[in-house]
Amino acid sequence: MNENIALKAKLLDIYRLLRTRFGYRNWWPGNSPFEIVVGAVLTQNTNWANVEKAIQNLNAADVLEPARLLSLPVDELKRLVRPAGFYNQKAVRLRAVTRWWLDCGILIAPAKADVDALCSDLLKIDGIGFETADCILLYALRLPTFVIDAYTRRAAARIGITAGEMRYEPLKRLFERCLPCDIDLYNDFHAQWVALGKTYCRKKPLCSECPLGGICQFAKSKI
DNA sequence: ATCCGGCAGA
DNA sequence: TCTGCGGGAT
DSSP, X not given: OHHHHHHHHHHHHHHHHHHHHHOOOOOSOOSSHHHHXXXXXXXXXXXXXXXXXXXXXXXXXXXXXXXXXHHSOHHHHHHHHGGGSOHHHHXXXXXXXXXXXXXXXXXXXXXXXXXXXXXXXXXXSTTOOHHHHHHIIIIISOOOOOOOOHHHHHXXXXXXXXXXXXXXXXXXXXXXXXXXXXXXHHHHHHHHHHHHHHHTSSSSXXXXXXXXXXXXXXXXXXX
């Protein structure tokens, strides 16, 4: 209980420090909710620059819309998303999640949807795991769920928030318990973790420049 | 060479 | 837990 309060304060402190360093991240890039869904699949273990090339291809082919994407032969879809890598699986995954998107009728009343129920539906789709599901829920549907990724787990462990790298769901629930349920905070905090992981808290960390140097166990242990 | 805003199957 | 998937940028 006491520890929980300290953790709450520490998390908000971390967010403040990251936000000061990186600025508001304005996530998720994309011109429509459906484009965000597509990007969430395409970016699986893939550099965002390559995802943008694939999305450009889809735009140029005028299939960045659910019905038109589904009307495209799967081999043609594979060709378009090729720059994003894993294109054989991703083309299939895009079709599956697009079918879900059309079936769900979610666009009408996303605010009323039950987040955990929707998440369960998404997880049934082959190729949609925890992170992709949460990205779709948070960034495309603007529903309150905290997205975890490899950067977040690594940084949280190094900072000393967690003892070692936690699994996806426990870490997600920890953040959701310790932070105010605020969609905009969830949105930007995840983006800040990514910025931290790409810039400082890499595999080979750059602790000397890190904005969290003052509160990070790992940084302190190196002095 | 290495790494990427994961996931599924074994 | 380990491995295949994969093009593209550094």
